[in-house]
Amino acid sequence: MTQGHDNVDANADTNDSVGIVTPRMESFEQSLLLETGRTLPRFDLMIETYGTLNSDASNAILICHALSGHHHAAGFHLGESKAGWWDSCIGPNKAIDTHKFFVVALNNIGGCNGSTGPTSPNPENDNKPYGPDFPLVTVRDWVKVQALLADRLDIHIWHAIVGGSLGGMQALQWAVDYPNRLKNCVVIASTPKLSAQNIAFNEVARQSILSDPDFHGGRFLEQKTLPKRGLILARMVGHITYLSEDAMKQKFGRDLKSGNFLYGYDVEFQVESYLRYQGEQFSRNFDANTYLIMTKALDYFDPARDFEGNLNKALAPATCRFLVVSFTTDWRFAPSRSREIVDALISNRQPVSYIEVDAPQGHDSFLFPIPRYVDSLRGFLGTAKANILGHNVTKNAHLHADHDPSRAEQPLRNTVQNQQVTQEQQS
Amino acid sequence: MTQGHDNVDANADTNDSVGIVTPRMESFEQSLLLETGRTLPRFDLMIETYGTLNSDASNAILICHALSGHHHAAGFHLGESKAGWWDSCIGPNKAIDTHKFFVVALNNIGGCNGSTGPTSPNPENDNKPYGPDFPLVTVRDWVKVQALLADRLDIHIWHAIVGGSLGGMQALQWAVDYPNRLKNCVVIASTPKLSAQNIAFNEVARQSILSDPDFHGGRFLEQKTLPKRGLILARMVGHITYLSEDAMKQKFGRDLKSGNFLYGYDVEFQVESYLRYQGEQFSRNFDANTYLIMTKALDYFDPARDFEGNLNKALAPATCRFLVVSFTTDWRFAPSRSREIVDALISNRQPVSYIEVDAPQGHDSFLFPIPRYVDSLRGFLGTAKANILGHNVTKNAHLHADHDPSRAEQPLRNTVQNQQVTQEQQS
Numbered sequence: 001m002t003q004g005h006d007n008v009d010a011n012a013d014t015n016d017s018v019g020i021v022t023p024r025m026e027s028f029e030q031s032l033l034l035e036t037g038r039t040l041p042r043f044d045l046m047i048e049t050y051g052t053l054n055s056d057a058s059n060a061i062l063i064c065h066a067l068s069g070h071h072h073a074a075g076f077h078l079g080e081s082k083a084g085w086w087d088s089c090i091g092p093n094k095a096i097d098t099h100k101f102f103v104v105a106l107n108n109i110g111g112c113n114g115s116t117g118p119t120s121p122n123p124e125n126d127n128k129p130y131g132p133d134f135p136l137v138t139v140r141d142w143v144k145v146q147a148l149l150a151d152r153l154d155i156h157i158w159h160a161i162v163g164g165s166l167g168g169m170q171a172l173q174w175a176v177d178y179p180n181r182l183k184n185c186v187v188i189a190s191t192p193k194l195s196a197q198n199i200a201f202n203e204v205a206r207q208s209i210l211s212d213p214d215f216h217g218g219r220f221l222e223q224k225t226l227p228k229r230g231l232i233l234a235r236m237v238g239h240i241t242y243l244s245e246d247a248m249k250q251k252f253g254r255d256l257k258s259g260n261f262l263y264g265y266d267v268e269f270q271v272e273s274y275l276r277y278q279g280e281q282f283s284r285n286f287d288a289n290t291y292l293i294m295t296k297a298l299d300y301f302d303p304a305r306d307f308e309g310n311l312n313k314a315l316a317p318a319t320c321r322f323l324v325v326s327f328t329t330d331w332r333f334a335p336s337r338s339r340e341i342v343d344a345l346i347s348n349r350q351p352v353s354y355i356e357v358d359a360p361q362g363h364d365s366f367l368f369p370i371p372r373y374v375d376s377l378r379g380f381l382g383t384a385k386a387n388i389l390g391h392n393v394t395k396n397a398h399l400h401a402d403h404d405p406s407r408a409e410q411p412l413r414n415t416v417q418n419q420q421v422t423q424e425q426q427s
Numbered sequence: 428m429t430q431g432h433d434n435v436d437a438n439a440d441t442n443d444s445v446g447i448v449t450p451r452m453e454s455f456e457q458s459l460l461l462e463t464g465r466t467l468p469r470f471d472l473m474i475e476t477y478g479t480l481n482s483d484a485s486n487a488i489l490i491c492h493a494l495s496g497h498h499h500a501a502g503f504h505l506g507e508s509k510a511g512w513w514d515s516c517i518g519p520n521k522a523i524d525t526h527k528f529f530v531v532a533l534n535n536i537g538g539c540n541g542s543t544g545p546t547s548p549n550p551e552n553d554n555k556p557y558g559p560d561f562p563l564v565t566v567r568d569w570v571k572v573q574a575l576l577a578d579r580l581d582i583h584i585w586h587a588i589v590g591g592s593l594g595g596m597q598a599l600q601w602a603v604d605y606p607n608r609l610k611n612c613v614v615i616a617s618t619p620k621l622s623a624q625n626i627a628f629n630e631v632a633r634q635s636i637l638s639d640p641d642f643h644g645g646r647f648l649e650q651k652t653l654p655k656r657g658l659i660l661a662r663m664v665g666h667i668t669y670l671s672e673d674a675m676k677q678k679f680g681r682d683l684k685s686g687n688f689l690y691g692y693d694v695e696f697q698v699e700s701y702l703r704y705q706g707e708q709f710s711r712n713f714d715a716n717t718y719l720i721m722t723k724a725l726d727y728f729d730p731a732r733d734f735e736g737n738l739n740k741a742l743a744p745a746t747c748r749f750l751v752v753s754f755t756t757d758w759r760f761a762p763s764r765s766r767e768i769v770d771a772l773i774s775n776r777q778p779v780s781y782i783e784v785d786a787p788q789g790h791d792s793f794l795f796p797i798p799r800y801v802d803s804l805r806g807f808l809g810t811a812k813a814n815i816l817g818h819n820v821t822k823n824a825h826l827h828a829d830h831d832p833s834r835a836e837q838p839l840r841n842t843v844q845n846q847q848v849t850q851e852q853q854s
Contacts, residue, residue, distance in 0.1 A: 036690040136690045196675035196698040197667060203699045204663045207706075210692060211656040213640055229638040236631045237664055240624060248623035254729065261727060263463040263563045265637060265719065269726065271623040272630045279634075292692065299696065300688060302681065 016091045017083070018050040018098055021075035023114065026152055032109075032145065038135040041123055045149055046071045046114025047106040050090060051098035053155070060155045061096060061381070062146060062182075063105040064163030064170035067238075067294045068286060070113035073105035074098075088369040095369075095378040101159065109145055110137045110293040118289030119221065131289055132218025139166075139301045143173045147181065160184035160381055164366035165333065166294065169301045172341065175318035176303055185318070186377065188325040189366040191337035192311050192344070193302040198332065201241055202295040205234035209288045218289050227288045232279030234291055239278050244329035244362030311344040318345075322352040323380040325373060327365035353380060443518045444510070445477040445525055448502035450541065453579055459536075459572065465562040468550055472576055473498045473541025474533040477517060478525035480582070487582045488523060488808070489573060489609075490532040491590030491597035494665075494721045495713060497540035500532035501525075515796040522796075522805040528586065536572055537564040537720040545716030546648065558716055559645025566593075566728045570600045574608065587611035587808055591793035592760065593721065596728045599768065602745035603730055612745070613804065615752040616793040618764035619738050619771070620729040625759065628668055629722040632661035636715045645716050654715045659706030661718055666705050671756035671789030738771040745772075749779040750807040752800060754792035780807060 025044050032040040048071045053060060063073050063086065074090035076083055090096045090103055107115040118134040121127035150158065161182050163171040168190025175185045194202070209215055212230030216223045243251070252271040267273045307313035322345055326338035335356045345352040357373045359365040365373070452471050459467040475498045480487060490500050490513065501517035503510055517523045517530055534542040545561040548554035577585065588609045590598040595617025602612045621629070636642055639657030643650045670678070679698035694700045734740035749772055753765035762783045772779040784800045786792040792800070 193681065195672060196679040196681065196696070197670075197672045199681070199696050200663075200667045200675065200698050200702055203696075203702055204660060204667070206692065207663065207703070208635070208660055211660070233631060233635055233638070233660065236627075236634065240627045240631070243624075245622060245624045248627065252623040254620065254623065254626070263723075265633060265723075269623070269626050269630075271627050275627055275630055276634070296690075296692075 016093055017087065018075035018091050020078050021048050021050065021072070021084070022078070023048045023071055025114065026149060028148060028152075032141075034135050034141050035138040036136055040109070040116065040135065043109050043116035043145070044114070044120070045106050045109070045116075045145065046111075047104060047149070048072060048074075048084075049105075050074050050103040051101050053102040053153070057155050058157065059100060059159050060102045060104060060150075060153070062150070062158050062161045062174075063090070063096075063103060064142075064146070064161065064167035065105070065108065066163070066165035066167045067298070068282070068291075069167065070107040070111060071105045071115075072113070074103070086367065088367070089374060089377065095374045096162070096381065097378070101381070104149070104153065104155075106146065106149060108137075108142045110134060110290060110297070112287035112290040117287065118218070118293070119287050129221045131221060134289060134293065136293060136296050136300075138297055139169045139173045140177065142170055142297070143177055146170070146174070147178055150181065156181065158182040158184075160186060162186040162188070162377075163190070164188040165190055165363065166298055166301075169298075172315075173301075173303060175320050175322070176315060179317050179319045182320045184323070184381065185320045186323045186325070186380065187338070187341060189327055189330055189333055189338075189363055190341075191333040192304060192314075192340050194299055195337075199299050201237060202299055204237050206292055206295055208233035208237070209292060212288075215288060218292075220288065226283070228283040231283035231286060231288050231291065232276070235279040235282040235286075236275045239275055241332045242363045244331060244360060246329055247360050247362050247364075250360065311340060312347045315341070315344050315350065316348050318350055321380075322350065323376065324352060324354045325366070325376065326354075326356050327359045327361070327363070327370075327373075328356060329360055330363045330365060332363040443520055444514065445502035445518050447505050448475050448477065448499070448511070449505070450475045450498055452541065453576060455575060455579075457575075459568075459575075461562050461568050462565045463563055467536070467543065467562065470536050470543035470572070471541070471547070472533050472536070472543075472572065473538075474531060474576065475499060475501075475511070476532075477501050477530040478528050480529035480580070484582050485584065485586060486527060487529045487531060487577075487580070487585050489577070489585050489588045489601075490517070490523075490530060491569075491573070491588065491594035492532070492535065493590070493592035493594045494718075494725070495709070496594065497534040497538060498532045498542075499540070501530070513794065515794065516801060516804065522801045523589070523808065524805070528808070531576070531580065531582075533573065533576060535564075535569045537561060537717060537724070539714035539717040544714065545645070545720070546714050556648045558648060561716060561720065563720060563723050563727075565724055566596045566600045567604065569597055569724070570604055573597070573601070574605055577608065583608065585609040585611075587613060589613040589615070589804075589808075590617070591615040592617055592790065593725055593728075596725075599742075600728075600730060602747050602749070603742060606744050606746045609747050611750070611808065612747045613750045613752070613807065614765070614768060616754055616757055616760055616765075616790055617768075618760040619731060619741075619767050621726055622764075626726050628664060629726055631664050633719055633722055635660035635664070636719060639715075642715060645719075647715065653710070655710040658710035658713060658715055658718065659703075662706040662709040662713075663702045666702055668759045669790045671758060671787060673756055674787050674789050674791075677787065738767060739774045742768070742771050742777065743775050745777055748807075749777065750803065751779060751781045752793070752803065753781075753783050754786045754788070754790070754797075754800075755783060756787055757790045757792060759790040 023046050025046055027044045029042050069085055072084045073086045074084040092099050107113040109115050110117045112119050118130045120130055122130040161171045161174045168187040171185050171187050174182055209227055209230035212227035214225045215227040220227055255270040257267050257270055257273055262268050303314040304311040324338050324342050326335035342352055342354040355376050359370050361368055450473050452473055454471045456469050496512055499511045500513045501511040519526050534540040536543050538544045539546050545557045547557055549557040588598045588601045595614040598612050598614050601609055636654055636657035639654035641652045642654040647654055682697040684694050684697055684700055689695050730741040731738040751765050751769050753762035769779055769781040782803050786797050788795055
């Protein structure tokens with residue numbers, strides 16, 4: 001088991017990057033029962049870690065990824081110039097400060113970046129790629145696997161679990177399923193469940209892939225082909241929902257690529273060029289079966305479903321502090337969706353801070369270093385710095401308590417809705 | 428040439444339907460120069476008319492159709508139970524009252540419902556279907572063709588030109604290109620130009636079709652196949668933009684088709700079932716090349732483009748009265764887009780009434796008989812009933828005047844923004 005700076009280069013501390021990082025595989029030779037009732041005989045997880053785990057393993061932060069994310073969240077792979085997907089927030093002195101915290105990022109099962117997924121060999125089928133035989137997985141399954149990873153890393157309680165979009169759903173599920181195993185939960189640009197419109201967009205993406213003749217019922221690898229057309233369309237429609245209408249207007253407007261109407265079906269408007277490029281790039285690097293699995297996990301997520309739609313009851317087991325973040329121009333998971341989470345937590349007298357960040361980038365905002373957002377994240381995580389150092393234990397005792405049903409009767413604490421987190425929290 | 432009740436059955440006056448209607452073809456054996464610079468050697472228009480043209484041909488109303496619309500706007504075709512697409516508004520005593528008005532609806536060129544389009548024989552290629560050789564057409568081209576149809580029908584001045592969505596763009600273009608030929612212009616759920624996001628959705632629809640292997644570069648009819656997959660996807664993504672998020676929530680929510688998660692790619696949520704059904708139906712009846720042509724016409728529409736983006740200047744030639752209608756939950760062409768038109772007209776001191784109708788159906792609202800909307804439409808068109816009968820000529824003289832540049836210096840008249848049209852207008 002490897003922890004600490006072993007995968008961060010020596011220059012990391014001289015700037016705000018964790019530097020060169022090397023992913024590593026954690027293999028689990030144990031069967032995994034999934035929510036669908038199906039079982040994986042074994043699985044691998046591709047992970048990256050940044051920073052150093054302290055002696056009592058109290059400074060670990062788990063980063064959960066979104067639809068197309070993975071374990072490479074910060075720093076650089078050797079020979080590559082593109083930083084990890086959340087490099088803006090993870091690093092020395094950054095919001096998720098690797099001087100203070102031991103940060104763990106992984107590729108979820110079902111993914112296509114090294115963890116066991118549809119492109120992995122299926123031991124029950126002559127080690128041919130799983131393809132469509134890889135079982136559907138749910139947010140709850142991912143959280144279960146992440147808990148096994150935590151066991152492996154000797155992390156009994158996460159200082160925080162943080163995620164945006166689909167990652168935020170995992171953070172929320174952790175708070176419910178393992179209330180004793182996290183102190184802080186950060187749910188960014190997320191929702192307690194998808195709307196009909198969200199599902200509709202996912203369905204268009206899925207049908208794009210499923211109806212591509214090169215998909216071959218998911219066995220395209222065996223056919224030595226790729227459903228590129230389907231993946232391109234899926235990504236194009238996805239991208240429209242990631243950007244706000246205003247962001248698109250600012251970025252492209254009605255600008256023409258050649259300056260004039262061409263009266264044909266080649267690229268005319270810049271926005272067409274952008275979408276085609278995004279789709280093309282994505283189709284080279286992403287597995288179509290993984291895309292299907294990820295969209296289904298999104299559709300299924302609905303922790304209130306077991307409680308007749310009552311989100312208050314669903315979230316009641318959580319004992320951690322929450323930071324919920326939304327962005328004004330996010331129309332995929334609009335602020336009103338985040339507020340559903342906040343309202344449920346407040347009703348339950350659970351400690352929650354909420355910020356609605358004015359940002360033009362739409363759903364993608366969660367990937368940008370927007371000052372108010374980053375400062376709030378830093379402040380929220382930093383409060384617990386005192387806890388790490390052993391201060392304020394009494395003051396924050398409720399944050400560490402095991403789940404106690406009577407807690408719901410305690411007075412409202414630490415709840416801030418629709419306003420910036422307080423200075424105390426940010427310090 | 429046929430006008431009047433010849434295509435309306437004898438029972439039409441006993442209820443609010445125009446009854447059984449029969450479309451007819453108007454052929455134009457003349458070449459048509461298009462905005463692209465290309466020429467059609469000849470063309471046919473499939474049209475329907477309802478009501479009777481009066482002796483001085485002053486009671487004619489032109490209905491312009493939207494992306495997938497056509498000439499069958501009201502009544503029933505023999506043996507069919509489905510009414511025309513705007514039957515809710517066109518008929519005896521309806522908002523567009525066929526007791527008073529002679530209503531003309533047509534299928535635009537480039538369409539696939541009988542007018543010359545990609546499925547028509549190409550006289551310059553052994554009468555094989557045009558397919559991809561059919562030229563791109565613009566809103567301005569359609570308006571030019573509609574003016575030729577007006578000539579054919581001896582209609583020198585339309586009492587009104589009415590259209591929703593892409594149809595509204597045609598009505599607006601009429602007001603600019605032929606200011607002497609219409610008295611009233613009704614622009615519903617439309618926009619002076621598409622946004623980057625609108626173009627992005629169109630581009631996804633186009634790429635769905637263009638990348639379907641059965642599209643065969645547009646020559647699918649010669650290959651005896653149909654790009655069904657592409658059309659299904661195009662229609663699915665279109666449908667998401669036609670409905671409001673709230674309408675989808677009300678209609679489907681997260682309802683499951685079987686009551687339980689199936690953990691597969693068959694239909695699980697009702698919204699998936701709805702989209703697939705809509706896509707499937709559409710793909711049977713609509714031509715893929717026409718879909719491409721229609722989306723490009725939408726993208727190109729931008730009357731302000733010739734005036735360095737100045738919509739005021741673009742609309743200045745118009746001399747008709749305007750009714751502009753938007754719907755609160757329309758996110759395809761949001762009320763703010765309609766207000767751009769209204770603001771330009773007000774700046775120009777042109778007579779405009781504007782209503783923003785509170786309706787849950789999103790962009791599709793324009794097809795529904797929403798009382799405030801229908802009453803306003805009736806009232807706006809009815810004002811001119813007086814004109815038809817010869818009253819109020821002096822009062823409304825400006826409505827009939829040829830374009831007079833000095834009109835812009837006249838005092839503001841008849842402009843109502845952001846409020847219901849006045850009782851006078853509705854009476």
